[in-house]
Amino acid sequence: MKNECSCDELLEMINDLIDGELEGEKLNYVQSLIEANPQCRAMFHTVSKTISLYKMRRQEIENSIHPSINWENLESKIRHS
Amino acid sequence: MTQSPEKLKLTLEKEKEKMFRIAWKMCGNQYEAEEVLQETALKALKNWNQFRGDSQISTWLYRIASNTCLSKKRKKSVVSVDPFILEEIAHETESLMSSADADWSKDPLTKTLNDELRVILDNAILKLPDSYRLVFIMRDIEGLSGEDTAKALNLSVTNIKVRLHRARVFLRNELHEYIRTERGLS
Numbered sequence: 032m033k034n035e036c037s038c039d040e041l042l043e044m045i046n047d048l049i050d051g052e053l054e055g056e057k058l059n060y061v062q063s064l065i066e067a068n069p070q071c072r073a074m075f076h077t078v079s080k081t082i083s084l085y086k087m088r089r090q091e092i093e094n095s096i097h098p099s100i101n102w103e104n105l106e107s108k109i110r111h112s
Numbered sequence: 113m114t115q116s117p118e119k120l121k122l123t124l125e126k127e128k129e130k131m132f133r134i135a136w137k138m139c140g141n142q143y144e145a146e147e148v149l150q151e152t153a154l155k156a157l158k159n160w161n162q163f164r165g166d167s168q169i170s171t172w173l174y175r176i177a178s179n180t181c182l183s184k185k186r187k188k189s190v191v192s193v194d195p196f197i198l199e200e201i202a203h204e205t206e207s208l209m210s211s212a213d214a215d216w217s218k219d220p221l222t223k224t225l226n227d228e229l230r231v232i233l234d235n236a237i238l239k240l241p242d243s244y245r246l247v248f249i250m251r252d253i254e255g256l257s258g259e260d261t262a263k264a265l266n267l268s269v270t271n272i273k274v275r276l277h278r279a280r281v282f283l284r285n286e287l288h289e290y291i292r293t294e295r296g297l298s
Binding site for chain 1: 124126128133140201214216252254284
């Protein structure tokens, strides 16, 4: 792997790592980069944290609100359309 | 081949919570999300004979739900960030990455959700352009695959990936600003 990456490439690799889409040499490269470089590590951790916060928010909605479909109303609308 | 409407009704019942949450995050409120859910079910029932079976029923429903959300949002003319800003997100992020406080992932402010953080999260996602927001909601929040999201939104898988990555970094940067402000660093 090359030694220097642009910020674009770096962000793409960090995102690919989060998605579990890296393997082999590229995976080792990104993992070692994250280990060695505090900025890359910060980006990896904070992007992951951002996703997990949105998942927590989703869980809250899932636990508290149970929407229903008003079949009677829909069937009446279809009959009269 | 026309399929039984019972199959559609079963899928609607199975997917209703996910469609509702996607609509909530798209519209920004529970009331409109409930409207989107009813409208999606109505449109699906009316157009069931046009479903060709070239995707899963759930993917077809997500497409109807996302189009219904977009149409509602157009009527409100809500202002999102310019997609150009997201194309340049990597450059904007470069300076944020180099700051000493760049890693806030273990900051107590982000440990649990409180009312303030909920507002920050909800407002940040509403700033995303529609297609970026839908991609982030479907992929990261609801866990749809890249292929299903691409089919639902009529975009390529590569395009979904690019938008997802940019949306994530944009939201990350919004949270970064919040943490900095709360810590009195900006």
